[in-house]
Amino acid sequence: MKDREIEKLIKAESERQKNVVNLIASxxxxxxxxxxxxxxxxxxxxxxxxxxxxxxxxxxVVDKIEDLCKSRALKLFKxxxxxxxxxxxPLSGSPANVAVYVALVSPHGKIMxxxxxxGGHLTHGHKVSITGKFWNQVPYGVDKNxxxxxxxxxxxxxxxxxxxxxxxxxTSYPRIVDFKKFRDIADACGxxxxxxxxxxxxxVAGDVYPSPFKYADVVTTTVHKTLRGPRSAMxxxxxxxxxxxxxxxxxxxxxxxxxxxxxxxAAVAVALKEADxxxxxxxxxxxxxNARSLAGELKSLGWKxxxxxxxxxxxxxxxxxxxxxxxxKEASDRLEKAGIIVxxxxxxxxxxxxxxxxxxxxxxxxxxTRGAKEKEMIAIARxxxxxxxxx
Ligand code: DSN
Numbered sequence: 001m002k003d004r005e006i007e008k009l010i011k012a013e014s015e016r017q018k019n020v021v022n023l024i025a026s027x028x029x030x031x032x033x034x035x036x037x038x039x040x041x042x043x044x045x046x047x048x049x050x051x052x053x054x055x056x057x058x059x060x061v062v063d064k065i066e067d068l069c070k071s072r073a074l075k076l077f078k079x080x081x082x083x084x085x086x087x088x089x090p091l092s093g094s095p096a097n098v099a100v101y102v103a104l105v106s107p108h109g110k111i112m113x114x115x116x117x118x119g120g121h122l123t124h125g126h127k128v129s130i131t132g133k134f135w136n137q138v139p140y141g142v143d144k145n146x147x148x149x150x151x152x153x154x155x156x157x158x159x160x161x162x163x164x165x166x167x168x169x170x171t172s173y174p175r176i177v178d179f180k181k182f183r184d185i186a187d188a189c190g191x192x193x194x195x196x197x198x199x200x201x202x203x204v205a206g207d208v209y210p211s212p213f214k215y216a217d218v219v220t221t222t223v224h225k226t227l228r229g230p231r232s233a234m235x236x237x238x239x240x241x242x243x244x245x246x247x248x249x250x251x252x253x254x255x256x257x258x259x260x261x262x263x264x265x266a267a268v269a270v271a272l273k274e275a276d277x278x279x280x281x282x283x284x285x286x287x288x289x290n291a292r293s294l295a296g297e298l299k300s301l302g303w304k305x306x307x308x309x310x311x312x313x314x315x316x317x318x319x320x321x322x323x324x325x326x327x328x329k330e331a332s333d334r335l336e337k338a339g340i341i342v343x344x345x346x347x348x349x350x351x352x353x354x355x356x357x358x359x360x361x362x363x364x365x366x367x368x369t370r371g372a373k374e375k376e377m378i379a380i381a382r383x384x385x386x387x388x389x390x391x
């Protein structure tokens with residue numbers, strides 16, 4: 001690179017990524033092919049609109065790329081093009097979720113989503129996000145004792161509040177979500193069912209987490225977490241009498257965005273092909289096994305694991321333990337000094353501030369990409385225990 005300053009910083013970040021144990025549950029390491037697509041000449045092209053219906057000339061190549069990406073996305077999740085449509089233009093997860101609400105919920109309508117402190121995402125209607133300012137959130141959470149979703153409570157809440165859309169999905173809920181129960185609840189109150197599978201998309205692709213497609217009207221996902229692609233997102237939408245695909249496409253462009261990032265879409269296509277392989281299935285299996293080993297070892301060392309364990313790639317640890325342990329911030333800072341990267345996280349029924357909460361969230365997607373197995377997970381758990389216990 002001619003720009004030595006940026007070149008140096010990219011190298012430094014690359015080194016940092018190599019030299020740490022990366023337990024950020026939403027991160028991963030992409031392949032060289034994904035990086036090549038991201039850094040290609042495709043970044044030079046404007047392509048407002050959709051394949052075959054663009055506003056500028058010169059679209060012959062990029063139309064093929066976007067169509068290929070869409071067909072790979074449907075194939076990976078075993079969706080017949082006659083039943084499902086996919087939009088691959090969202091720049092990332094938050095705009096994808098907002099586009100769904102723009103399409104399906106009138107201003108000030110109700111979004112029923114998991115509260116941020118119980119495991120949901122900002123864009124599931126939290127008040128500090130645009131999704132809580134333009135729409136009204138009906139928050140739900142987990143049972144105080146079991147720390148898993150109580151579907152009877154959820155149904156009661158939905159029937160009392162009659163939301164326009166129910167969002168199933170999370171950023172820090174370690175368990176399997178019962179999509180059938182969500183569907184029944186959505187039907188009982190006449191709401192759309194949206195699943196945000198950003199965290200577990202790679203696990204669905206690898207058949208180690210239930211697929212939401214049988215039950216949802218709309219499924220959003222980022223591509224860069226367990227799916228191991230570039231920063232990007234997709235919206236899958238059911239084709240039925242309501243013509244939802246048209247509403248979603250219009251909400252993404254021209255509703256929310258201008259020209260799509262074709263370099264990003266090409267990189268998504270590459271990642272989707274990589275995920276459609278037996279090797280990726282093995283990877284997904286290993287991610288969950290690793291998370292179970294990490295959670296199991298931490299638990300046996302005396303740490304409180306929220307919900308008692310995990311069914312996915314992520315583990316939520318109560319480091320505060322009612323004042324007997326460390327705050328999430330101190331735990332995260334101590335671990336970073338020792339080269340283990342995690343994020344501080346609220347735990348259900350949090351009593352502390354989100355800036356210094358009671359827990360940390362860890363995930364196994366990134367380290368599994370680097371080849372870690374149960375043995376390494378147990379060693380990491382022991383190291384975490386040692387660092388956090390030190391007086
Ligand atoms: N930042 C992502 C996560 O860490 O889960 C969600 O946007």
